[in-house]
Amino acid sequence: MPLFERIIRAGLAKANGEPVKRSKEAELADKHDREALAKKARNAAEEFIREAENGDDSTSDDGSALGTNKFKATATSSTLLSSSSSFPAASGASDEDDEDESSASSPSSLSPPTAPLWAGNSDNDKIVYAPDSDYESDGSETSWAQLRADECVRSEVSRSHGMLSGLGRAELLQERSAGLVAGGDLTNKRRLRNGRTLHHQREHVPPKPCVVEIEYPAGDPSAADGFRLWGFKEGKRVYKLDSPYLAVLRANLVKTAVGLCYIDIAAECPPQIVTVPTPAAIVSPTDQSSLPAPGAASATSAKPPVEPAADLATFETVTTATTDKTETTSSAAAAHSAQPAVESSKSAASVSASDKSAQSTTAAVSKAVPPSLAPPTLEVNGMFAIRPSALGGLGCFALKDISRGDHLLVERPLIRTNMLHLQEEIDRLTPDQRAQFDSLTGYHPDPRVSRDAQIWTANTFVTGELEGLFVVASRFNHACTESPAQNVGYRYDRQLGVLTMTAVGRIKKGTELLISYGKSRRMLHERFGFWCLCSGCGGDMYGDEDPASVQERLTEEMYKRIWS
Ligand SMILES: C[S@@+](CC[C@H](N)C(=O)[O-])C[C@H]1O[C@@H](n2cnc3c(N)ncnc32)[C@H](O)[C@@H]1O
Known part of the structure; x- marks a missing residue:
């Protein structure tokens, strides 16, 4: 379960005094405790068995007591050990009581494991089983389990947060630069202080500035000029830069980012992403005869549909002019820099005559950047083109005046499944489909999840009981109700x-x-990882306040809310 969902659930449940489903870590912790209890019980049982085999007379003196104790110990042991399965089946427990108890303590009654059913007997320090036939465990009966779950969630938060902010590494770098800890030679590297303080989770630590380490091939101090914190994207700090060394940095992106920050170079370096929608998957709803057969929906082909509907007939391949120097953000720029150049050149070959100007711009830009960083060539359906957007990454832009009710896109899902079966579905994709999938922007609140899961989380539409991933529809950005208005509706x-x-x-x-995508800004941040930049929801309501500090502040507020 995603981290935030877990946190929110735990928080809500705690507030309402409701039971909380324990985290995986809590389960593991319980398992650990159960194993300790099992060990204890095993020792107790062994002792009893030894006593019984040694012919201890106390049986006849207090047969029932010993019988009960013996039974308790053995039943407990065998039950507890059903999870560790190392204790041999207990003997000497064949009376009626035993059968009742045995059935109550069969492994199935412990599935899922319910540690709170067990308790130490303070009198004889033996483990006793206190079955309650009407009792149905939801795994959260005792406060220690709850506490442990909370603890796990808390550590989860601080771990994730550490990854989000990169503070751990920032501190290390700072300590290294101050010579406090051993580390690599920093003499050839420039460090940038962004003046940020630590987040409230670490308030006990005196605030230190965050340090970003960047390698500059040229070694010129002025190369650090123009960097500033922009916000958070895909779980990482995003820095904007405007540097004379962009060309060099671009060519050394991997080296440059040093794992701490993702450098947004969208303004100068266009995203290396080629979205080739399946022509067969984009047809007019009125032209259902041309709908592809299920399963063949996403076969990549450069051919237009056999009988395209009038409003979607023109499949133009447009080389997008990306000389836009506005400060657009693009996760695609870094994430997809590995897009094969061959795709770009292939599509570039079919540039439509109607976009000659874009072509010439492209040619000019192509000269300036290495082939692997050539501008994107995006195929569109005549109604809109996919281009870099000021809101973030790519977006869809009207290629003509559009009237209310016009269908812009009809698309079959590339994948329609749920998280449980996602991997199987991904494995079924053809290499082309896989490339389409990989080209999408990914985000998941927990940055440790796989990139596939991130892509899935950031792009799916609800399609009934399952979710669907659509390669073209995934490029539509979000807006709230006012300007820039949400102007497109969708229906599955x-x-x-x-x-x-x-x-x-x-x-x-x-x-x-x-x-x-939804109404709440917080939900958008937690689910999709962005603070909406549209003005409709107040994305611009912060006036002159630096967007970087707004985003940082909002993030801190979110954590405070989670922790309170
Ligand atoms: C489904 S994708 C939309 C297409 C995306 N821009 C791309 O390049 O692939 C969702 C992502 O777009 C960005 N985005 C969409 N709407 C936005 C908005 N109103 N403000 C800021 N970022 C937005 C966020 O990064 C979000 O995670």
């Missing part, structure tokens, strides 16, 4: 198995097409 048709995007108002050529 379960019978046809297609997602339809429809204009919900008049849209002028060039306007970004925006859908709604």
Whole structure:
């Protein structure tokens, strides 16, 4: 379960005094405790068995007591050991009581393990079983289990937070630079202080500035100019930069980022992403005859649909002009820099005549950047193009004036499944489909999850009981209700198995097409990892305040809320 969901659930449940489903860590901790109890019980049982085999007379003196104790010990041992399965089946427990107890303590009654059912007997320090036939465990009966779960969640938060902020590494770098700890030679590296203080989780530590280590091939001090904290993206701090060394940095991106910050170079270096929507998957809902057969939905082909509907007929391949120098953010830029250049050149070969200017711009930009960093070539369906967006990464922009009710896109899912079966579905993708999947932006609240899971989490649409991932629809950015308005609605048709995007108002050529991911800014941040930059929800309500500090402050507020 995602971290935030766990935290929120735990918090809500705690507030309401409701039982909390324990985390995996708590389960492990319980298992550890159970094993300790099992050991104890085994010793007790062995002792009893030894006593019984030695013909201890106390049986006849107090047969029932010993019988009960003996039974308790053995039943307990065998039950407890059913999880560790190292204790031989207990003997000498064949009376009626025993059968009752045995059935009550069969392994199935412990599935899932319910540690709170066990308690130490303070009188004889033996483990006793206190079955209650009406009792159904939900795994959260005792406060220690609850506490342990909370503790696990708490450590989870601080761990994740440590990863989010990179503070651990920042501190290490700082200590290294101060000569407090041993480390590599920093003399050829520039360090940048961003003046940030530590988050409240670490308040006991005196605040220190965060240090970013960046390697500059040129070694020129002025190369550090222009860096500033922009915010958080995909679980990492994002720094914007505007440096004369961009070209060099671009070529050395991996070396440069040093694992601490992800450098957003979208303004100068366009995303290396080629989205090739499946023509067969994009048809008019009125032209259902041309819908591809299920399963063949996403076969990649450069051919247009056989009989495309009028409004979606023109499949243009547009080389997007990406000389836009505005400060756009793009996770795609770094995440997808490995996109094979061949894709770009392949698509570039089919540039439509209608976009000659874009082509010439592309040619100019191509000269300036290495082939692997050539501008994106994006295939669109005639109604919109996919281009870098000021909101973040790529977005969809109207290529013509659009009227209310116009269908913009009808798309079949590349994958329709749930998290449980995601891997199987991914494994079934063809290499082309896999490349389409990989090209998407990923985010997951827990940065440790796989990139596949991140992509899935950040891009899926609810499609009935399952979720669907659509390669083109995934490029629609979010807006709240006011300007820039959400101007596109979508609906998944379960019978046809297609997602339809429809204009919900008049849209002028060039306007970004925006859908709604949800209403709450906090939800957007927690679920998708971004603070909405649209003005509708107050993304711009902070006036002159530096966006970096706004985002940092909001993040801190979120953590405070989680912790309170
Ligand atoms: C489903 S993707 C949308 C397409 C994405 N821009 C891309 O390049 O692939 C969702 C991501 O887009 C960005 N995004 C979408 N709407 C945004 C908004 N209103 N403000 C800021 N970022 C936004 C966020 O990074 C979010 O995680």
